[in-house]
């Protein structure tokens with residue numbers, strides 16, 4: 001089911017999530033805080049940071065970029081571990097499309113002169129000779145029908161490149177020339193799978209010059225792109241489920257996730273073999289615990305390509321299945337020695353998409369005080385990981401990460417020697433204690449209903465440096 005469809009069938013009104021008494025944070029030294037610790041201990045005493053460290057060492061032996069053999073090898077290893085612990089396990093494949101360049105070359109010849117354009121990432125390889133037409137920024141509803149059969153000259157800005165291409169393609173354009181909206185660079189732009197026309201970019205000065213010439217009369221261009229296109233690839237989610245005993249089942253599900261893919265060429269020890277290692281360790285520890293709520297552990301693929309695995313997974317959930325999920329705990333970059341600075345809680349922070357607290361952050365903040373960390377965990381607002389699609393389904397979700405980030409983020413230096421066992425232990429204890437609080441049989445089912453969240457826009461192309 002598409003994301004849009006899922007959203008459209010979400011309840012638009014309903015009870016806000018309510019947390020029952022059993023989950024409220026007990027003041028320190030309150031009579032039941034010993035009881036809470038006793039329950040925590042059933043989980044946290046079994047968590048072993050050496051296991052997590054060894055998992056990271058193994059996974060980070062090679063990059064795991066989505067769609068590569070490295071990813072599949074990692075995913076199969078994760079699956080085999082879940083199976084070893086007794087989980088019902090599935091490798092869920094999904095396709096995605098990626099720009100490929102192979103000695104890419106572009107020609108844009110106008111009046112006998114080659115403007116030496118840049119080949120836009122993912123551009124289709126083809127050649128056309130046609131008149132050019134200036135269509136401004138190609139915003140929806142502004143493109144004239146006369147673009148049909150012509151090469152569209154488009155200014156950068158306001159909307160995504162792929163939308164601009166789509167807006168002129170739908171009206172029959174046979175090629176696209178983007179020109180920059182500032183500076184002197186011509187190297188920008190992106191095309192999507194299925195946009196089967198050549199797309200190049202040129203500098204602002206070149207674009208304005210062409211626009212001037214077009215004011216004076218019609219002009220024909222020869223546009224050629226070679227060695228560029230989109231390739232279909234397969235990535236995987238690894239899903240492990242543990243159902244509660246039949247005669248004690250709340251019918252609810254709690255999810256614990258991380259992403260197993262890395263950036264190309266990066267070993268991704270902290271990003272995000274660290275999260276995967278905690279997912280596997282918690283799966284191991286919880287495998288034989290009494291539970292009345294289904295545990296669902298997922299490691300997502302293609303997070304680094306735009307949260308593709310988690311969106312795919314969320315899109316496969318029926319409305320009824322999504323209703324059963326009471327929370328999603330996402331761990332992404334939870335073990336760097338060099339992250340967190342002097343911040344509170346060793347830099348551990350929980351991010352929600354809307355910046356508001358929810359069931360996940362409430363439980364985890366309280367668990368922080370009761371476990372190895374010894375203090376409550378702060379929260380803030382950020383997307384950029386697999387908690388996003390769950391939030392969009394109206395499911396309480398949060399990302400656990402250390403902030404500020406380490407300097408090795410997304411570099412080949414994101415290696416095992418930068419991992420701190422203590423940070424792994426602290427974070428896994430917090431998630432373990434929180435999840436067990438939901439899943440252990442003596443706590444009541446959560447009163448919970450999904451509410452479609454307000455959209456939060458995050459502009460990846462124009463985000464500030466470091467954000």
Ligand code: BES
Nearest residue numbers: 271303304305306307332333384385401
């Ligand atoms: N682990 C990062 C997410 C992250 C980085 C969260 C810094 C918070 C602070 C994640 O793997 C990542 O790099 N995500 C991408 C976004 C994605 C939609 C391509 C990013 O932030 O560039």
Ligand code: ZN
Nearest residue numbers: 271272332333
């Ligand atoms: Zn990550």
